[in-house]
Amino acid sequence: MNKIVFLVFVLLSFPSIAQVINDDIAKRLVLQSNTTLTSNTTNCTVQWSCVDTKAVTGCILFHNDQWFEFTTKQAGTYYLTITNQACRDIRGVQALVIDGEACKPSTYTHLVCYSTGYQDDISLTLDSLQANHTYLVNIDGYLNDFCQFELTLRTRMPDFAVTSLPQPVETMAQAQDSLVQLQWMLPDSLRDELTGFYILRRHQSEKKSLELTRFAAVTNTFGSRQNSYTHTDTVQKEGMYTYKIIGSTSQQKNYLLKEVNIQIHPLPKAKPAPEDILTVEVPIRKKMNVQILLINASTDKLLKKAYMLTSSKNKNLIRFDIAAFRKEGIRNYKVLVQEIENPKGYSKTFFFEQ
Template sequence: MCASTARAQVANDNIENRRVLRLEETITSSTTGCTVQRSCVDERLTGKCIEYHNDQWFEFTPKASGRYFVNIGGQKCRDVRGVQLVVLTGQPCQPATYRILSCTSLGTQDDVFVTLDSLRAGQPYLLDVDGYLKDFCQFTLQVSRTAAGMPVSYFPPSPTRLLPTASRVVELSWTLPDSLANAPDCRVMRREIHQYRSTEVRRVPVRRDTYGRPETSYSVIDTLPGPGIYDYQVVTSRADNGPAAARLRQWWYAYGTAAAMPLPGTVPNRNAVTLPLRKYPAKARLSVVITDPASGRVLLARQLINQPADPRQGELPVRKWQEAGLEKIAVEITCHPPRGDFFVDRLLLNLPAPAARP
């Protein structure tokens, strides 16, 4: 059974003993030792979002309709993964009546919030918290009118999202939309995939011109501490009485041996490099410029409409560059998505060693 240390109450391992949350109340609990009432959950409702291993139940009934936030913090877990959260309506332990409002797998131990829009006054909402892939976690939980932490929106480092780089120095560029112009600054967060929490590596103030109008384009340089797979996120800080923090961009960079590893079951192609085009939106207009990093000479310039389903679209033959003695190429990809502002990614890629001639 699970025990909550916020107050001496009956454990909420079983749904009939679910803990009632009051608005703005912060409770502390743990997934360690929890079990699953299989008759009270149905994984078909949440798809691949969650697998139940050690869940516990809460209930919240808002007195007023509107937007609320579930703040999850203080995670101390056995593994990196953290907790999972499902928010739903329906009759307790009657999955046929459930309607899923939100399903979130955190994947880290960062302090995060989940936004719940248009909750109805007097409507009970069930919250089910589970350790992600059997992780044992202590955590705090709060339902609030004010968001705390980072917005939850975890994207795992799949091969289609990784940006390989041969340089420890990475450039991060993002755009601040007009709707967030009152944010005081932007936080650049970094986490190596094996680390439990993200670390703030930069805090960039929102710049304004002499008329007080905010600048929209920002860019910073960061140096990777060593080989690995790194998650970068740029999130806004919340101004007093301002909107909740928002994520502006997220990148996954693979540096060192992680950047050179072929996908499982594949053989590396020594005559080509593959650009990570599948990370960009379908039908986005991409401008790709390849240069010699030593001289700046343009080796190739290409305009294309992104087709993520075509794995060969990002392949570049490299034999002539290998024969010219190049070991690396600089890549600049400008993306004009179907919606939103354009952005630029800059990469430094190692060329594969030439295949041995017979």
């Protein structure tokens, strides 16, 4: 009797998920415009006679793919989105959009090949599609990852879509112990177009990027937008971090200004002198986007600027390296903490002698 009970428990604890029907290209699912389909790559297989492995070398390795198709009503631009990925591993899905006859690789033209290795929401721009024309979509689990996902063919650009620039903006990224500082300089062609920014961060062990902060572009007293910006982040563990700096316009168009990878090494034994680090605890116990200004209290000159998304769960600490300022003889500092979204909201000034 005990053996029978144990067998039932095992079967219930590890259910077998059947292949989706569109594992077979002949049974591919039809995507209707602005309608979402949910599918998964679990236990799918590859029909090797239906894929062109040489044409996508360096982008995709097939492991467990499945097939869709869609037919355009009008010529123009469409957007294929993959959202709400939930995967066994970190890697997520990879995608191909193909113009050609089903299971005839010699006729294939690959319009889009996408593969990143994580599970952020994806928006693929499909430019200059023909009217009344059928296209194939292949979705595969990156390195055999088992993923559930939502697939949508959209006629309008989604809010989360990000457009890459022909040339990334000038950016400097540096890490000191657990502090990461990002600085970027906008060309004049972008300076007046962008109305705000947001920063995404992903550690190598994480499945999706985390939004760290959003803040508005700064306009000076002459009515011109600021060219240069800085964001300081504090990380909690060593490893590789990927940061995305994204600029937004008033028309809700998002540009990827720069993607940078920063390696955080184990903290060195030799730590900076305590007097060279100014630590400020922001006394806010709720979620709020704030900017923190480090000012020379004697001259009111701005020395450094940082941004923070405060939390109710953690101590909201910001650390400024003031070693260079101390060498200049600066000992008195003023720290101004201001809410970003509401100019009449939270604002508080702290004074330090160090």
